[in-house]
Amino acid sequence: MPKILDQIQGPNDIKKIKPKELEQLAVEIRKFLIEKVSKTGGHLASNLGTVELTIALHLVLDFPDDKLVWDVGHQAYTHKILTGRKKGFDTLRQYQGMSGFPKRKESECDAFDVGHSSTSISAALGLARARDIKGNDNKVVAVIGDGALSGGMAYEALNNAARLDSNMVIVLNDNNMSITENVGGMANYLGKIRTGSKYRNLKDGVENVIRSVPCVGNRVADKVKRSKDSLKRLFIPGMLFEDMGLTYIGPIDGHNIEQMRRAFLSAFRANEAVIVHVVTKKGKGYSFAEKKPSVYHGVEPFYVRTGENKTKEKAITYTQVFGKKLIELAKEQESIAAVCAAMPSGTGLMQYRKLFPERYYDVGIAEEHAVTFAAGMAAGGMHPVVAIYSTFLQRAYDQILHDVCIESLPVTFAIDRAGIVGSDGETHQGVFDLSYLCSMPNMTVMAPKNGTELEEMLSFSVKQDMPIAIRYPRGKINNRLEAFAKPIEYGKSETLYSGEKIALIAVGSMVETACDVREKLKSHGIHATVVNMRFVKPMDTERLEELTKSHSVFVTMEENVEQGGFGQKVADYLQTIKRNDIALVNCSIRDQFIQHGNVEILKKTLGLDADSITERILLNL
Ligand SMILES: Cc1ncc(C[n+]2csc(CCOP(=O)(O)OP(=O)(O)O)c2C)c(N)n1
Ligand SMILES: CC(=O)[C@@H](O)[C@H](O)COP(=O)(O)O
Numbered sequence: 001m002p003k004i005l006d007q008i009q010g011p012n013d014i015k016k017i018k019p020k021e022l023e024q025l026a027v028e029i030r031k032f033l034i035e036k037v038s039k040t041g042g043h044l045a046s047n048l049g050t051v052e053l054t055i056a057l058h059l060v061l062d063f064p065d066d067k068l069v070w071d072v073g074h075q076a077y078t079h080k081i082l083t084g085r086k087k088g089f090d091t092l093r094q095y096q097g098m099s100g101f102p103k104r105k106e107s108e109c110d111a112f113d114v115g116h117s118s119t120s121i122s123a124a125l126g127l128a129r130a131r132d133i134k135g136n137d138n139k140v141v142a143v144i145g146d147g148a149l150s151g152g153m154a155y156e157a158l159n160n161a162a163r164l165d166s167n168m169v170i171v172l173n174d175n176n177m178s179i180t181e182n183v184g185g186m187a188n189y190l191g192k193i194r195t196g197s198k199y200r201n202l203k204d205g206v207e208n209v210i211r212s213v214p215c216v217g218n219r220v221a222d223k224v225k226r227s228k229d230s231l232k233r234l235f236i237p238g239m240l241f242e243d244m245g246l247t248y249i250g251p252i253d254g255h256n257i258e259q260m261r262r263a264f265l266s267a268f269r270a271n272e273a274v275i276v277h278v279v280t281k282k283g284k285g286y287s288f289a290e291k292k293p294s295v296y297h298g299v300e301p302f303y304v305r306t307g308e309n310k311t312k313e314k315a316i317t318y319t320q321v322f323g324k325k326l327i328e329l330a331k332e333q334e335s336i337a338a339v340c341a342a343m344p345s346g347t348g349l350m351q352y353r354k355l356f357p358e359r360y361y362d363v364g365i366a367e368e369h370a371v372t373f374a375a376g377m378a379a380g381g382m383h384p385v386v387a388i389y390s391t392f393l394q395r396a397y398d399q400i401l402h403d404v405c406i407e408s409l410p411v412t413f414a415i416d417r418a419g420i421v422g423s424d425g426e427t428h429q430g431v432f433d434l435s436y437l438c439s440m441p442n443m444t445v446m447a448p449k450n451g452t453e454l455e456e457m458l459s460f461s462v463k464q465d466m467p468i469a470i471r472y473p474r475g476k477i478n479n480r481l482e483a484f485a486k487p488i489e490y491g492k493s494e495t496l497y498s499g500e501k502i503a504l505i506a507v508g509s510m511v512e513t514a515c516d517v518r519e520k521l522k523s524h525g526i527h528a529t530v531v532n533m534r535f536v537k538p539m540d541t542e543r544l545e546e547l548t549k550s551h552s553v554f555v556t557m558e559e560n561v562e563q564g565g566f567g568q569k570v571a572d573y574l575q576t577i578k579r580n581d582i583a584l585v586n587c588s589i590r591d592q593f594i595q596h597g598n599v600e601i602l603k604k605t606l607g608l609d610a611d612s613i614t615e616r617i618l619l620n621l
């Protein structure tokens with residue numbers, strides 16, 4: 001039997017599909033998504049939850065004229081399918097393949113690039129204002145999840161959207177989940193709306209009584225529903241939003257296409273910002289994902305029948321090493337408290353939160369707040385350890401600077417996913433943290449060469465009375481460099497191999513690469529020195545000065561952008577001591593955003609693999 005999905009070849013094709021076939025289309029889309037994502041990996045559970053929602057939106061929007069902004073964008077796969085990108089799923093998140101997130105350069109039907117959370121309402125409001133100024137009449141819709149609604153920017157945008165005197169629709173996709181369970185006051189409020197059936201029954205009862213009054217009943221009930229006064233509270237949930245000046249519709253079954261279609265059409269008729277609250281199930285239609293939506297939030301390739309991960313290798317990750325060590329330290333030191341921003345599993349805190357619930361804080365997707373909250377705790381005598389991915393910590397630049405560094409408060413930043421992360425691409429690569437952290441007075445910045453050193457750095461850090469950042473990469477630890485384990489000394493590097501002429505001076509994950517480069521240089525008769533910097537700030541200038549005596553080439557290596565990075569700091573130092581005779585080969589990332597793809601491939605294209613670095617060194621001799 002021909003598939004209904006085959007009729008979808010490009011934007012707006014969905015409008016040709018008969019209403020009675022739409023449910024079958026949803027079934028086919030889910031099957032397609034499960035099959036494709038099982039091969040490439042990707043964000044599964046959120047996408048399975050938004051199939052009907054996306055169908056309903058595509059029935060009422062015209063692409064590319066109407067603008068649909070997804071929050072985070074990890075739930076936009078059905079949108080990609082319905083805008084003619086089915087083929088792209090064969091290369092999903094692979095190098096030069098289709099991105100896992102909406103991208104304007106990928107399709108004119110993607111209204112705004114996303115990846116970081118809680119931006120959709122701001123961006124949609126901007127698009128709505130631009131539309132009004134230009135005198136256009138296209139529709140503008142933002143889709144934001146309940147998790148993303150825990151982010152501060154969403155409230156700044158709602159506050160601003162309440163002043164809109166034209167239309168824009170905010171779809172609140174409420175699946176009662178963030179990556180792990182959603183937390184906080186707004187999550188509780190949404191929970192009350194969702195489960196307020198008793199309250200709704202009471203309201204329905206009151207409404208029915210009014211409607212039953214002969215002649216005027218219906219008119220009175222409708223008027224009350226439309227009014228802005230307090231009587232409306234009797235009938236309508238979502239009054240928090242209404243009180244802000246937004247119109248609220250819902251909650252609506254987010255798997256009922258027709259109900260949503262009608263709600264969207266009525267929302268478009270308002271002359272203001274309207275919230276349409278839809279309730280969906282994360283992981284819908286795939287039993288494993290329905291049962292464990294957190295596990296199937298983002299997946300590696302898996303077997304569809306069993307739900308099992310195809311990757312056999314169970315290597316130990318930096319994240320696990322961090323989580324385990326923090327537990328050990330928290331047992332000994334009662335001042336330690338862990339803070340994360342909606343990512344307890346991603347940052348390795350699941351076991352910690354079980355053992356120390358009173359010293360564990362998931363603040364929601366609120367990195368800025370997480371940092372100032374930690375600063376407050378530190379001012380109150382605690383030593384918070386803030387575990388956040390490098391890319392998401394970018395959000396909290398000013399909080400680190402203004403609230404932690406100026407007062408030099410004892411906060412440890414455990415910066416996971418530092419360096420190239422791979423398949424999430426441009427929005428998620430953690431390649432700016434050395435630059436933005438080293439520029440801050442009072443901040444110490446460290447990077448371990450392996451798991452053992454991460455443990456040592458963490459032990460060292462929680463005993464210091466100052467801000468310290470430890471940055472470490474996504475993925476597995478290396479076990480090669482265990483023989484090198486000089487105790488950590490503040491501001492001091494570690495020399496792994498002593499050679500001459502060429503000094504390979506590396507940061508964190510690049511120390512292993514430096515050892516590979518050293519081996520390759522040996523076959524050219526060169527015996528290079530390998531230095532593990534450990535501290536990017538303060539830099540071990542004493543050791544650098546020593547190196548200038550017996551080396552004519554310095555090769556700096558880091559997974560960070562060149563601007564403001566480690567290599568530039570070394571260049572500045574050489575200039576300060578007037579040693580311009582030393583050649584500097586700066587192996588870092590040139591001014592660019594790095595697309596998605598396999599980490600090894602990306603490193604090669606960026607010239608950060610051992611072969612490329614060796615070649616560059618030989619050219620400099
Ligand atoms: C600033 C920022 N912090 C953290 C994340 C990681 N993150 C991606 S999706 C997500 C959960 C979002 O929850 P929700 O909006 O409810 O969508 P759902 O996953 O439930 O579909 C988180 C924490 C992010 N993308 N951006
Ligand atoms: C969409 C998002 O921001 C997260 O789901 C992110 O993709 C997680 O990355 P990791 O797989 O590195 O935990």
Ligand SMILES: [Mg+2]
Pocket residue numbers: 145146147148173174175176177178
């Ligand atoms: Mg959610």
